[in-house]
Amino acid sequence: MKRIKDLMSDKVAYVSPETSVTEAAQLMQKHNVGVLPVCEGQNVVGIVTDRDIVVRNVAHQQDPSMTPVRNVMTTNVESVSPDTSLNQAAEIMAEKQVRRLPVMENNQLVGIVSLGDLATQAKYDVELAR
Numbered sequence: 183m184k185r186i187k188d189l190m191s192d193k194v195a196y197v198s199p200e201t202s203v204t205e206a207a208q209l210m211q212k213h214n215v216g217v218l219p220v221c222e223g224q225n226v227v228g229i230v231t232d233r234d235i236v237v238r239n240v241a242h243q244q245d246p247s248m249t250p251v252r253n254v255m256t257t258n259v260e261s262v263s264p265d266t267s268l269n270q271a272a273e274i275m276a277e278k279q280v281r282r283l284p285v286m287e288n289n290q291l292v293g294i295v296s297l298g299d300l301a302t303q304a305k306y307d308v309e310l311a312r
Contacts, residue, residue: 186271187264189303190285190293196221197230199252203239206230206251217282217294220255224290228255231282261286262295272300 196219197206206218210232220228230251238254239246261284262271271283275297285293 184268184303185264186262186266186268186285186293186295189268189299190264190295191299192293194219194284194291194294196291197251198222199227199250199255201251203230203235203244203246203249203251203254207232207235207246217296218251219259219284219291219294220251221291226259226261226284226286226291228252228257229259229282229284230255259284263287264292268300268303271295272297275300 195209195213195215197209199220199222201220209218210216216232218230219226220230228251234254234256235246239249244253260274260278260280262274264285264287266285274283275281281297283295284291285295
């Protein structure tokens with residue numbers, strides 16, 4: 183059975199709660215990602231997505247260069263371990279209505295997995311079954 187460690191992205195860019203929304207958006211663009219974990223030291227204290235930036239900052243006409251990520255991030259982030267099954271991760275995403283999950287091991291961020299990663303794997307598995 184495939185596990186999260188088999189398809190997670192293990193090179194994860196992240197920001198601090200004090201990083202400006204502008205800097206976070208630029209980092210997302212640089213790494214071609216739509217999510218950044220928000221970390222204080224080794225601890226993940228939140229997650230900020232491209233949607234969070236649009237809905238919680240841009241739509242309110244706030245200055246992204248003056249707004250810290252902590253004002254737009256989501257807290258109480260659901261996470262998975264590298265040994266979580268793909269089915270379990272998909273169930274968590276469906277239940278919590280999220281598209282990305284940080285991957286944590288020994289309370290440290292070791293990767294991230296997205297709904298797109300799971301969908302690509304499912305498509306591959308279907309093709310193999312044919």
